Amino acid sequence: MADLGEGVKPLAGGTDLIVNMRKGTISPDNVISLAKIERLSIMDCSNGLLRIGACRRVSELLQSDEVAASFQALCQGANSFGSPLIRNLATIGGNLVSARPAADLPPPLMAYGASALLKNTSREREVSLKEFFRGPGLTAMKPDEILTEISIKKPPPNSGAGYIKLSVRNAMDISIVSVAAFLTLDDKYEIIQSARVVLGAVAPTPMRAFQAEKLLIGEKAGEALFKRVGEAASKECRPIDNFRGSAEYRRAMVAVLTQRTLFMAFKKAWRNK
């Protein structure tokens, strides 16, 4: 890849690259398959860290017991992704490097505080997903780098997360709005110790709602608080009008979905009690 330069595209699941090549939106000079690089297919959950190779299929996330047990919101993201046919091809890495603002995996991954491992021929670096996305189709990756794996720290037991995607159809659809929320509670399961709220399809990149998150820290979890936080997130997002929904509608839905996903996260944490 380093030798071929700019006109080269790595091929993983192909559900984005092959479609765009067929539509003629991109015409790379060379396409390089990543299929035979074993390291890109790791799946390891030891020492409190989940590591997923970039070429793992979305459907494989749904078959993993570790993901089901500790990363419920990631399962919810994977489950609302395309269709079973697409999930059997599309990869977790591909969904990140394509950097679509409405993609289904970035919000839950960011909610869990995931980072991406980027590698070129000489070195490796780790980038938090919150710094990874730079705009529609744009990432922090350099042209000579590939994404090798995604790593997520296993959340403590007194925590939970939730993801909701709002779309017209239940399958093969692009989000109008999506929200992922993550909460860690104190030992009594009452006071919120840390929180992440991630909004999809309402800005050029998936975005953290930092102002909304601040309102949660140190507070007692509950419906009234979650409602206030939803309203704050709604003010923070920067949606556009398009055929999928108006900016006004998206803002209103951010408020509702933030409230609901926080409640999901809270309930999940409680179930671990």
Add this chain to the structure above:
Amino acid sequence: MAQQMKKSIHLKINNQSHELSVEPNQVLLDLLRDELGLIGTKGGCYLGDCGSCTVIMDGRPVNSCLVLAVQADGKEICTVEGLERGGELSTIQKAFMEKGAVQCGFCTPGILLSAKSLLDQNPSPSVAEIKMAISGNLCRCTGYQKIIEAIQTASKVQNRPDKQEP
């Protein structure tokens, strides 16, 4: 310097081994239809949206329009032609006929394969699980209800002790 050199691949299609020489930009769907004459697999949108090109690759249903033939190297493929057993239609195919689940028929091969893959993994699926399994296959005759009933029927027949398919 785009090179168009044919690549040699080895794959199994409907339990038959094939050694083939393919263009690097050819998709599996075109290989099946144009080179091997397996025209049961349909080409609809060529964008992974409609599911009419569904085949089972290494046990999982995929859109064959999104898989390059070279990516299918070393894989096992099952197409709709591979469903029959000893010259007889499979249980799922018979159930589709019995329930009137075929209208124009264009989506049928893809849906049969999504259904087979579902029943292989989950012999007694719920209606919700059936709907989820065929959610990547569009039927524009809007005949989903009959399709769901047919898959339920096939599940019941396959689960009968005297009707275990290999």
